[in-house]
Amino acid sequence: MNIHEYQAKELFRAAGIPVPPGEIATSPADAETIAKKYGGMVVVKAQVHSGGRGKAGGVKLAKTSAEAREHAENILGMEISGLLVEKVLVTPAEDIETEAYLGVLVDRKKQAATFMVSREGGVDIEEVAHSNPDAIRTFTVDPRYGLLPHQALWLANELYDDPKLMKQASKIIGQLYTAFIDGGCSMAEINPLIATPTGEVKAIDAKVTIDANELFRRPNVAEMRDSSGEPPSETKAREAGLSYVKLDGDVGCCVNGAGLAMATMDLVKYYGGEPANFLDIGGSSNPDKVVSALEIITSDPSVKVILFNIFGGITRCDDVANGIVEAMKRIDIQIPIVIRLTGTNEKKALEILADAGFSAYTSMDEVVEKAVELAGEA
Amino acid sequence: MAIFIDKDTKLVVQGITGRDGSFHTTQMIEYGTQVVAGVTPGKGGQTFDGPGGKDVPIFDCMDEAVEATGANTSVIYVPPAFAASAIMEAVDSGVDLVVAITEGVPVLDMARAHAFAHDRGVRILGPNCPGLLSPGKSKVGILPAQIVTEGPIGVVSRSGTLTYEAVFQLTSVGLGQTTCVGIGGDPLIGTNFIDCLEAFEADPDTTAVVMIGEIGGTDEQEAAEYVKANMSKPVVGFIAGQTAPPGRQMGHAGAIISGAAGTAEEKMKAFEDNGIAVAKRPKDIVGLIQDALA
Numbered sequence: 001m002n003i004h005e006y007q008a009k010e011l012f013r014a015a016g017i018p019v020p021p022g023e024i025a026t027s028p029a030d031a032e033t034i035a036k037k038y039g040g041m042v043v044v045k046a047q048v049h050s051g052g053r054g055k056a057g058g059v060k061l062a063k064t065s066a067e068a069r070e071h072a073e074n075i076l077g078m079e080i081s082g083l084l085v086e087k088v089l090v091t092p093a094e095d096i097e098t099e100a101y102l103g104v105l106v107d108r109k110k111q112a113a114t115f116m117v118s119r120e121g122g123v124d125i126e127e128v129a130h131s132n133p134d135a136i137r138t139f140t141v142d143p144r145y146g147l148l149p150h151q152a153l154w155l156a157n158e159l160y161d162d163p164k165l166m167k168q169a170s171k172i173i174g175q176l177y178t179a180f181i182d183g184g185c186s187m188a189e190i191n192p193l194i195a196t197p198t199g200e201v202k203a204i205d206a207k208v209t210i211d212a213n214e215l216f217r218r219p220n221v222a223e224m225r226d227s228s229g230e231p232p233s234e235t236k237a238r239e240a241g242l243s244y245v246k247l248d249g250d251v252g253c254c255v256n257g258a259g260l261a262m263a264t265m266d267l268v269k270y271y272g273g274e275p276a277n278f279l280d281i282g283g284s285s286n287p288d289k290v291v292s293a294l295e296i297i298t299s300d301p302s303v304k305v306i307l308f309n310i311f312g313g314i315t316r317c318d319d320v321a322n323g324i325v326e327a328m329k330r331i332d333i334q335i336p337i338v339i340r341l342t343g344t345n346e347k348k349a350l351e352i353l354a355d356a357g358f359s360a361y362t363s364m365d366e367v368v369e370k371a372v373e374l375a376g377e378a
Numbered sequence: 379m380a381i382f383i384d385k386d387t388k389l390v391v392q393g394i395t396g397r398d399g400s401f402h403t404t405q406m407i408e409y410g411t412q413v414v415a416g417v418t419p420g421k422g423g424q425t426f427d428g429p430g431g432k433d434v435p436i437f438d439c440m441d442e443a444v445e446a447t448g449a450n451t452s453v454i455y456v457p458p459a460f461a462a463s464a465i466m467e468a469v470d471s472g473v474d475l476v477v478a479i480t481e482g483v484p485v486l487d488m489a490r491a492h493a494f495a496h497d498r499g500v501r502i503l504g505p506n507c508p509g510l511l512s513p514g515k516s517k518v519g520i521l522p523a524q525i526v527t528e529g530p531i532g533v534v535s536r537s538g539t540l541t542y543e544a545v546f547q548l549t550s551v552g553l554g555q556t557t558c559v560g561i562g563g564d565p566l567i568g569t570n571f572i573d574c575l576e577a578f579e580a581d582p583d584t585t586a587v588v589m590i591g592e593i594g595g596t597d598e599q600e601a602a603e604y605v606k607a608n609m610s611k612p613v614v615g616f617i618a619g620q621t622a623p624p625g626r627q628m629g630h631a632g633a634i635i636s637g638a639a640g641t642a643e644e645k646m647k648a649f650e651d652n653g654i655a656v657a658k659r660p661k662d663i664v665g666l667i668q669d670a671l672a
Contacts, residue, residue: 108632142493143490144490144497184484184486211484213484216459243629245626245627245628247621255539257540257629258628259535259536259537259541259563259618260539260543262592262618262621262622262628262633267660268621278622278629280629311539311542313539315539342546343525364661
């Protein structure tokens with residue numbers, strides 16, 4: 001789960017990391033009031049779940065509060081990567097001497113939290129990794145002991161030569177690790193970590209991704225979810241316990257299991273169609289889940305045909321069949337549905353479907369070809 | 379032969395009294411797996427009523443269960459909040475293999491559990507995996523028994539139902555399996571492709587391997603290099619997620635393309651570059667295996 005910069009900064013502040021103050025504005029007038037309060041130069045920053053905010057014109061420096069208002073007017077309501085900006089962060093501008101990069105994430109290969117530090121901050125770290133990999137130092141934290149003080153110092157030493165800056169950075173690295181663990185994060189990044197001309201080290205940006213599996217035990221972090229950036233259909237799917245990602249095609253897919261769901265989308269493309277979504281109805285599919293899945297798929301106006309691909313293991317085919325029949329009673333579906341069911345309780349499922357006037361395929365290729373053909377005709 | 383589990387596998391089920399645990403314990407016993415014990419804290423001394431009168435004693439803790447029954451493998455159907463703790467308890471109890479079915483275990487919990495298991499030389503399979511099945515010998519996990527048959531093909535996959543699809547197609551043309559292993563869809567997993575490939579290469583009954591990957595991470599690319607350098611047996615590959623958009627998680631926590639890394643295209647190319655025949659569709663796996671064995 002992604003959280004906004006201002007929320008990530010709250011987590012950082014709670015861990016003791018020096019972060020400049022800032023407040024959220026949802027209107028140009030608010031932005032002006034906040035800027036007046038701080039006096040001097042401020043930065044107006046779009047709060048949206050997307051990288052590249054600066055390049056898109058979503059981050060602006062303002063010399064006066066009137067200018068802050070003007071920037072907020074432009075930024076609020078703009079779209080960045082297709083996401084509507086509804087909030088801006090107004091924060092005092094800092095004098096910058098140097099910009100560094102400090103991040104920690106869960107490394108799959110090392111199977112533990114791994115730090116990345118670089119003196120080349122303020123730019124996309126993936127670009128640095130590509131163009132100048134030697135400029136990045138990584139360090140994997142042993143989960144048995146956590147980050148040890150000397151390890152934080154080693155990393156700080158990579159960032160600064162001045163001992164005063166090094167000491168501050170070392171402390172911040174330890175605090176970032178604490179924020180990372182306490183927040184249940186899979187990624188926490190400060191880019192840039194700045195040193196000011198007066199010799200202070202501060203975090204002026206913050207990016208955090210939370211491991212969704214942690215939310216059950218971190219209600220304070222769970223509250224940070226902002227669904228406004230996602231399509232309503234994805235919010236609804238999450239609440240119904242379904243994995244759903246909206247795509248641009250017209251073949252609506254309803255599959256059990258993530259791997260098979262991806263393979264089904266790929267096969268739609270193979271036969272010349274375009275999938276409208278990824279949807280995994282999960283392992284034990286009770287009929288209600290199937291109903292929710294159909295409601296979500298049919299709420300997308302570009303969907304021209306609905307494709308079911310069910311391989312019954314734990315999922316019982318008859319449950320899915322009952323769900324389809326139930327959904328047809330509850331919602332008015334005007335587009336064709338093609339169904340492939342095989343595995344556990346397949347026979348029972350085919351009988352249920354036949355009684356309701358449906359037929360089903362047993363091969364994945366046949367059903368996908370049929371779905372693509374129907375989408376083409378519609 | 380088979381890999382990781384066989385007729386000598388003596389299994390403890392952690393979470394045997396739960397909904398999933400009890401359902402799958404019955405299925406495993408019906409398949410012929412030696413389920414020797416169950417563990418549910420607070421229910422020690424009770425008995426699980428297995429099918430065909432095969433009752434299973436329940437213990438409070440893993441150490442008791444292993445001491446009393448000589449179990450060498452554990453399978454975990456414990457809710458996510460307690461799964462990492464259950465895994466570490468199993469590791470401490472003296473079993474050789476811990477199969478973690480649970481989906482939704484916090485990643486940082488697993489970082490600790492993997493380090494713990496690594497220190498003690500115990501293999502973890504999963505989490506968020508369907509388990510494994512050696513046809514005719516033993517089944518540990520949730521793979522449906524009706525789709526497998528004995529034979530010479532090793533199957534290893536990050537997915538559940540996509541594995542069933544591939545195995546079902548192999549079985550339907552008479553190509554049986556030595557062992558089918560689901561390694562799991564999470565970012566941090568205990569047993570990876572290379573561990574399974576190494577075991578299949580060493581298993582005299584396995585003549586060819588099917589490897590089913592998906593977007594996210596670089597495990598498939600490293601496995602491909604391993605195949606070229608170390609394997610004499612043919613490997614056929616499939617990658618799911620060619621149409622997945624970057625930056626979005628596709629169901630599995632580990633299935634996310636970050637930056638340019640982890641795309642299906644990159645993985646398929648790594649397979650081809652290292653002599654692994656790539657199936658364009660799941661259906662094509664069968665033909666490629668038949669070609670490889672011809």
